[in-house]
Amino acid sequence: MLTHATQSGSEPARLIRGWGHATGSHALVARPTGSAQWQERLAEAGPRGLIARGGGCSYGDAAQNAGGTVALTTGGDDLTRLVVADATVVADAGMTLGALIRALAPLRWTLPVVPGASGVTVGGAIAADVHGKNHVHTGTFGAHVREMTVLTPGHGEVLMSPTVNPGAFWATVGGLGLTGVIRQARLELVPLDSWLFRCTDTIATDLDAMLTGLTDASQASAYAVGWIDAVRTGAHIGAGVISHAGPLMPRRTPPHDGGRLPAPRVSVPMLPGAGIGTVGITAVANRLRLATARVRPHRILPLPEVLYPMDTLPGWPGLHGRLGLVQYQFVVPFGAEDVLRAALIHTRKSGFSATLAALKVFGAAGEAPLSFPLPGWSLALDFPARPRLARVLDALDERVAAAGGRVYLVKDSRLRPDLVSAMYPQLPRWRAERAALDPKGVMTSDLNRRLHLSEDAETGHA
Amino acid sequence: MRDGLGRAQTVLVLGGTSEIGAAVADALVPAGGTIILAGRDPAMLDTAAARLRPGRHVETVAYEATGTAAATVDVLTAAAAQAGDLDVVVLCVGALTGEPSIGADSTAAEHALQTNMLGPMLAVHATAQRLRRQGHGTLVVFSSVSAVRARPRLLTYGVAKSALDAYARHIGVSLRGSGARVLVVRPGHVRTRMTAGLAEPPFTTTVQAVAATVARALRRGSAVTYAPAMLRPVVAGLRLLPATIFNRVTELKAAPRRGGAPSAETITEPRNR
Ligand SMILES: Cc1cc2nc3c(=O)[nH]c(=O)nc-3n(C[C@H](O)[C@H](O)[C@H](O)COP(=O)(O)OP(=O)(O)OC[C@H]3O[C@@H](n4cnc5c(N)ncnc54)[C@H](O)[C@@H]3O)c2cc1C
Ligand SMILES: NC(=O)c1ccc[n+]([C@@H]2O[C@H](COP(=O)([O-])OP(=O)(O)OC[C@H]3O[C@@H](n4cnc5c(N)ncnc54)[C@H](OP(=O)(O)O)[C@@H]3O)[C@@H](O)[C@H]2O)c1
Secondary structure, eight states: OOOSHHHHSSOOOEEEEOTTBSOEEEEEEEOOOHHHHHHHHHHHOOTTOEEEESSOOOSSSTTOOTTSEEEESOOSGGGGOEEEETTEEEEETTSBHHHHHHHHGGGTEEOSOOOSOTTOBHHHHHHTTOOOTTHHHHOOGGGGEEEEEEEETTTEEEEEOSSSSHHHHHHHTTSTTOSOEEEEEEEEOEEOOOSEEEEEEEEESSHHHHHHHHHHHHHHSSEEEEEEOTTOOGGGTTOEEEEEEEEOTTTOOOOOSSOOOOOOSOOOOOOSTTTTOSHHHHHHHHHHHHHHHHHOOEEEEEHHHHHOGGGGSTTTGGGGOTTOEEEEEEEEETTOHHHHHHHHHHHHHTTOOOSEEEEEEEOSOOSOTTOOOOSEEEEEEEEEOOTTHHHHHHHHHHHHHHTTOEEOGGGOSSOOGGGHHHHOTTHHHHHHHHHHHOTTOOBOOHHHHHHTOSGGGGTOOO | OOOTTOOOSEEEEESTTOHHHHHHHHHHOOTTOEEEEEESOHHHHHHHHHHSOTTSEEEEEEOOTTSOHHHHHHHHHHHHHHHSSOSEEEEOOOOOOOHHHHTTOHHHHHHHHIIIIIHHHHHHHHHHHHHHHHTOEEEEEEOOGGGTSOOGGGHHHHHHHHHHHHHHHHHHHHTTTSSEEEEEEEEOOBOSGGGTTSOBOTTOBOHHHHHHHHHHHHHHTOSEEEESTTHHHHHHHHHTSOHHHHHHHHTOOOBOGGGOOOOHHHHTSOSOO
């Protein structure tokens, strides 16, 4: 029998999908506001548990919970409070980073770490310990969280920081929502030197040039990312464009109102079949991208366009057709460059070429046991979610793990579960902390069930 | 959980010694996944488990289709206790009992109805409840083309499958919006031990082909599929025939299988279900 009153009631379950549209499952959607409602939700969660969901920008099933409850943190009236003091800001977990950055800009402050989508929330950024295009300088998002309040099933609201409840703090940073619901956080800020950025594109003709060029650019500039033309083969494997950006100094920027989000340039419908996910179409698109870099290597762009270039192309998953898209993002230590090469060669040989391939350099790893970045190369590859892709990526998982690397869990939708503990050797430490915060396993998600992250996911609920 | 590429992690086969069931599980579950075979004969379950491709966890559970409804619920609970969520449940219990072999024996009729109708229907009921609570998962029900229109020589089997087929489809509709679904599969003649020695009608197929059809239908989210797919228009056509002609067409002699002449016993069995 169902124990959760609303589960058998009139409220129908809704299909909740990942950003990539390749995953999806039915769950009850709750929109609690205020601590009392959140506590009630957690206490009443049925046998299928509850997961918090922020902006829904995770590509796969991290913020899905089949048959259970998905609780939205973006519920509304919690979002008004914003306190800036002492070079920190206190923000509610449901606030998007895009909104936060806009609100901070007139005060000439900004966030040290920003991922590539403006819709990511503070809670989602902490729960995935996200990184930006400046990881070598700043580390991850979690490194700049001064303290946070987390509603846990085991102990109610708990204040956590690197010094107060540090074990719980680092288990929640990168903890994929499985330790509790982050309610509020105090985040460190950095001065906003300029709203406008000078952006430069440099062409790299092969992988070696890409790697050395990106290393230099990452050291020299505030932000750097490599875009790889994944269609290229042979000697030109790894060729592409290195984009780097730095503030337009000194503060010669025109007065601003906190800026607008980049206006979508094109809005796209869902395409049939695999959409643009064919080698031919990707080849044409990539040639255009290269030509643009050649013709206009220098540009002045407002901060949002530097931070979230994908926001100018909403509906990117829809371009991959009905099947949706999976992103394969992995990191391998310096010295394992052969794995980058293998990933490009093997996917290409199997008839796939990533519609988007982004390379980043990572610096030192953070403290959170499930944090993704480690010193080395991060490659993110987008593919239409064709079943045939499974074999190629399964084989790559093995090479990534053998090289001491790992796959990014918050973006995953198909990783081999048997390799998770090799990729995340601190998993036992995280499990112990999680078990203390959520002894009954209330917090759970499709990702957790699929990859058996918390031990009790193996057995499920009767 | 099924992953973003549509792969199932855990498949339960009710009727675990079924050749079709094993082939479907084999096709659906990747390395590292779990296959649970449920059946009544432990030794035969072990043999079936050993025939699966390596690399998956294989478990067995005791299941008797003529048992009580409560016992059927327990089988699902036991399977889930071993493997967690059930992504796909394949129901392939069945016994091909020709009308001539039932004859005047009421107990034989009862047994045929229990095996092909009552037992499987209780399994559909119990599985639907579990998948609904789970919020995901697909129940694959093995019906038959003979469910579409029963023939005199296979009356009990055809009518039983027909009831199972209708029940499963309606349960499928009632699951809409829950995340759980039902796929009804209507195979024609498939080469398995069930049909061994029988003459092979046109469109005879293999277990591997049936498994591929099921995998495709699962990806598409279909409610009903024929195996092979060509049978859909054929069956649609046959349905429209007047009874006298239909009976004559479907009882036509087909080519004896692989050279071996059918035994006197199997000749009394119909050839095209
Ligand atoms: C176009 C694009 C570009 C991206 N670029 C980057 C990048 O450069 N670097 C990077 O690191 N990531 C990147 N990402 C991934 C993204 O940053 C992460 O998936 C992030 O977690 C999404 O946050 P969200 O608020 O949308 O969370 P959701 O997708 O809703 O949830 C993600 C996870 O966070 C948990 N969560 C959310 N809110 C809370 C809360 N209040 N308390 C507890 N747990 C919570 C969820 O349970 C889930 O496990 C990108 C994504 C997109 C779509
Ligand atoms: N083969 C075909 O041409 C064909 C055509 C149309 C439809 N179908 C259907 O497809 C399904 C699978 O058939 P198949 O060809 O794979 O045949 P099969 O190998 O004979 O499988 C039938 C299965 O049902 C099981 N079973 C029978 N009675 C049972 C009971 N009382 N309790 C528990 N299990 C019982 C059998 O178990 P035991 O091993 O213990 O007997 C066996 O696992 C059946 O539903 C069949 O009706 C088959």
